[in-house]
Amino acid sequence: MRYTPNSDRYQQMVYNKCGNSGLKLPAVSLGLWHNFGDDKPHHLKQQICRTAFDLGVTHFDLANNYGPPPGSAELAFGRILKEDFAGLRDELVISTKAGYDMWPGPYGEWGSKKYLIASCDQSLKRMGLEYVDIFYSHRFDPDTPLEETMQALDQIVRSGKALYVGLSSYNSRRTREAVAILNELGTPCLIHQPSYSMLNRWIEEDGLIDTLDELGVGSIVFSPLAQGMLTTKYLTDVPQDSRASQGKSLNPNFLSKENLEKISALHHIAEGRGQTLAQMAIAWVLKKKQITSALIGASRPEQVVDCVGALNNLDFNEAELIEIDRFATDSGLNIWARSAELD
Ligand SMILES: NC(=O)c1ccc[n+]([C@@H]2O[C@H](COP(=O)([O-])OP(=O)(O)OC[C@H]3O[C@@H](n4cnc5c(N)ncnc54)[C@H](OP(=O)(O)O)[C@@H]3O)[C@@H](O)[C@H]2O)c1
Numbered sequence: 001m002r003y004t005p006n007s008d009r010y011q012q013m014v015y016n017k018c019g020n021s022g023l024k025l026p027a028v029s030l031g032l033w034h035n036f037g038d039d040k041p042h043h044l045k046q047q048i049c050r051t052a053f054d055l056g057v058t059h060f061d062l063a064n065n066y067g068p069p070p071g072s073a074e075l076a077f078g079r080i081l082k083e084d085f086a087g088l089r090d091e092l093v094i095s096t097k098a099g100y101d102m103w104p105g106p107y108g109e110w111g112s113k114k115y116l117i118a119s120c121d122q123s124l125k126r127m128g129l130e131y132v133d134i135f136y137s138h139r140f141d142p143d144t145p146l147e148e149t150m151q152a153l154d155q156i157v158r159s160g161k162a163l164y165v166g167l168s169s170y171n172s173r174r175t176r177e178a179v180a181i182l183n184e185l186g187t188p189c190l191i192h193q194p195s196y197s198m199l200n201r202w203i204e205e206d207g208l209i210d211t212l213d214e215l216g217v218g219s220i221v222f223s224p225l226a227q228g229m230l231t232t233k234y235l236t237d238v239p240q241d242s243r244a245s246q247g248k249s250l251n252p253n254f255l256s257k258e259n260l261e262k263i264s265a266l267h268h269i270a271e272g273r274g275q276t277l278a279q280m281a282i283a284w285v286l287k288k289k290q291i292t293s294a295l296i297g298a299s300r301p302e303q304v305v306d307c308v309g310a311l312n313n314l315d316f317n318e319a320e321l322i323e324i325d326r327f328a329t330d331s332g333l334n335i336w337a338r339s340a341e342l343d
Contacts, residue, residue, distance in 0.1 A: 003046075003050055003083075003084045003085075005050075005053055005054060005088070006053075006054035006055075009053065009054050009055065009056045010056055011056075012055055012056050012308070012311070013026045013027065013028070013055060013056025013057065013058075013308070013311070014026070014027040014311055014314075015027070015056075015058075016218075016292045016293065017218075017292070018190055018191055018218030018292045018293075019190065019191065019212070019215075019216045019217045019218035019219075019292070020188075020216030020217075021164070021188075021190050021218065023093070023133075023164065023190065023218075025058075025059050025093060025218070025220065025292050025293040026056055026057050026058050026059055026293060027286055027293055027294065027311060028055075028057055028282065028293065028294050028296060028307055028308050028310065028311070029057060029059035029060070029061055029220060029293045029294070029295045029296070030048070030049070030052045030057050030059070030060055030061070030295075030296060030297070030298065030304065031060075031061040031062075031222060031295045031296065031297050032045075032060065032061065032062050032066055032073045032076075032077055032297075033063070033066050033073070033297055034243060034248065034249070034297050034299070035048065035297065035298065035299045036066060036067075036072070036073035036076050036077065037066070037067040037068040037069065037072045037073060037076075038067065038068065038069065038072045039068060042076065042079065044300075045076050045077075045080065046080055046083075046084060047301045048298050048299075048300070048301050048304060049077075049080050049084065049085075050084060050301075051301035051304045051305060052298075052304045052308075053085070053088075055304065055305065055308045056308075057304070057308065058091060058092055058093055059092075059093040059094075059095070059220075059293065060077065060092065060093075060094055060095075061095045061193075061220070061222075061295055062074050062077060062094070062095065062096045062097075062123070062127070063096055063097040063098070063100070063136075063138060064096060064097065064098050064100075064102045064119045064122065064123050065100045065101065065102050070101075070102055071102075071122070071126055074096065074123055074126035074127050075126050075127075077094075077127055078126055078127040078128040078129075081127060081128060081129070082128060089129075092133075093133040093134065094127070094129065094132050094133050094134075095132060095133060095134035095135070095136060095166070096120070096123040096127075096132050096134075096135060096136070097135070097136035097137070097138035097166075097168060097193075098115060098116050098119035098120065098123070098135075098136075098137070098138055099111060099136075099137055099138025099139040099141070099168070100138055100139065102115075102119060110139075110141040110143065110144060111137055111139075111140070111141030111144040111148070111149035111152075112141070112144050112148065112149075112152075113148050113149075113151060113152040113155070116137070116149065116152035116153070116156070117152055117155065117156065120132075120135055120156050120161050120162065121161070124161060130160075130161075131160055131161050131162060131163060132161070132162050132163075133162070133163050133164060134162065134163070134164045134165065134166050134190060134191060135153065135156050135157075135161070135162035135164075135165055135166070136165070136166040136167065136168045136193060137149050137150075137152075137153060137165075137166075137167055137168065137170075137178075138168050138169070139168060139169050139170075139336075140167075140169070140170045140171070140174050146174070146177055146178055146181060147181055149178075150178055150181040150182050150185060151185065153165040153182065153187065154182065154185040154186070154187040157187045158187070164190035164191070165182065165187055165189060165190060166189065166190055166191040166192060166193055167179075167189060167191075167192050167193070168192070168193040168194070169193070169194055169195070169336045170192070171206050171208060172206050172207040172208040172210075172211040175189075175192060175208060175211055175212070175215070175217070176211060176215070179215050179217060189215075189217050190217070190218060191217060191218045191219060191220055191292065192208070192212055192217055192218070192219045192220075193219070193220050193221075193222055193295070194208060194219065194221060194222070195221065195222050195223050195334055195336050196221035196222075196223075196224065196285055196291075197221075197223060197224050197225065197226045197230060197281060197285065197333075198226070198230060198266060198281055198284055198285075198324065198327075198328035199226045199229065199230065199259070199262070199263075199328065199329070199330070199331040199333055200223070200226060200330065200331065200333045200334045201328070201329075201330055202330070202334050202337065203221075205330075209288065209290050210290075212290050213289070213290045218292040218293075219290055219291055219292055219293075220291075220292055220293040220294075220295045221285050221291055221293075221294060221295060222295040223295075223297075224281055224282050224285045224294040224295070224296060225278055225281050225282070225296060225297075225307075226254075226281075226331075226333055227243055227244075227249060227250040227297075227333075228242060228243050228244070228250065229244075229250070229254065229255070229259070229263060229333070230263065230266070230277055230278060230281035231276070231277055231278045231281075232267055232276075232277055234255050234260065234263070235260065235263065235264055235267065238252060238255065241299070243299070249335065251335075254331070254332070254333055258331075259331050262327040262328075262329065262331065263277070265326070265327040266280070266281075266324065266327050266328065269320060269323055269324055269327075272320075273313060273320065274313065275309075275310070275312075275313055276306055276309070278303075278306055278307055278310070279306065279307070279309050279310035279312075279313070280310070281310075282294045282296070282307055282310035283310045283311075283313060283314045283316070284316070284324065284328070286310070286314055287314065287315075287316055294307075294310075
């Protein structure tokens with residue numbers, strides 16, 4: 001059925017200014033890492049994206065390698081852009097990235113100019129776009145001069161293939177260096193995309209969060225639900241259709257007794273606030289002034305509705321924050337840590 005967007009979509013969402021830029025992002029954004037590959041039916045992807053847009057989620061995040069197979073999420077989103085979001089391009093902020101393994105040989109991953117420029121062209125083709133709003137270096141490359149990676153980002157903007165650039169999973173030190181190079185080139189860094197949640201607080205320890213504040217760079221934090229662990233779904237069992245059951249990025253060993261006890265305690269705090277645990281997890285990352293947007297994933301449209309419901313209660317009192325801190329401790333979930341540590 002033809003899609004007509006909800007006319008009230010801009011009434012419910014909160015839009016935050018991204019760092020020092022003029023771009024505003026929705027407080028909740030949708031990522032297409034999981035659930036948009038060829039292993040899922042198209043109508044489900046369509047319903048997830050339509051539901052998000054109807055709730056004011058204007059930002060959709062992709063990467064060259066999202067699938068499976070790699071590239072298929074961009075192809076699926078390209079079809080949604082054509083069939084559902086036709087005529088809405090100027091209401092959307094679309095991002096993509098390059099950095100992880102995409103094609104065979106020495107030019108199919110990391111941070112060389114050769115790889116980034118070719119990958120950007122491929123992503124645009126898959127999505128049927130003339131430009132993306134944000135193009136990211138997906139991870140720091142210890143074997144390519146940072147100047148080269150940043151020159152590639154600058155060139156992508158200058159050639160009209162992206163409006164803004166971003167960094168993902170770079171640590172505080174490398175972020176400072178990259179931002180300085182980009183400033184010199186005249187293409188400021190819009191945004192940083194690190195992992196961050198109540199169970200994965202590396203950006204506080206590393207100092208990245210303060211660095212971003214100081215540099216005026218916005219941030220969109222990924223996996224704010226710790227890939228679904230910060231919901232009630234794993235408290236009794238591992239549901240059959242859940243991410244932990246799929247042998248993908250959510251290692252079932254993460255569901256240790258100790259982690260489940262923390263999740264259960266956090267769930268009780270959320271209940272006391274009249275929120276679901278997913279909603280509290282999102283509100284908690286958004287309470288930091290440096291965080292522009294919480295980048296969620298969803299396997300069903302109802303999950304998007306639940307997550308956006310976080311905006312109904314974004315405030316925490318001091319006692320709640322202290323109580324949350326007792327259980328919101330690092331839980332060994334940061335599978336992207338190596339990208340941040342490579343220096
Ligand atoms: N830059 C990077 O290196 C990088 C790395 C990872 C992710 N990302 C970006 O961040 C996005 C989000 O990552 P993520 O998918 O790990 O985020 P997440 O929001 O932490 O986890 C999403 C998963 O949680 C479950 N879920 C979501 N809402 C729920 C709700 N209300 N109730 C119950 N369960 C719920 C679903 O899992 P089930 O399938 O179990 O239902 C869903 O697939 C990605 O799509 C991608 O765009 C970037």
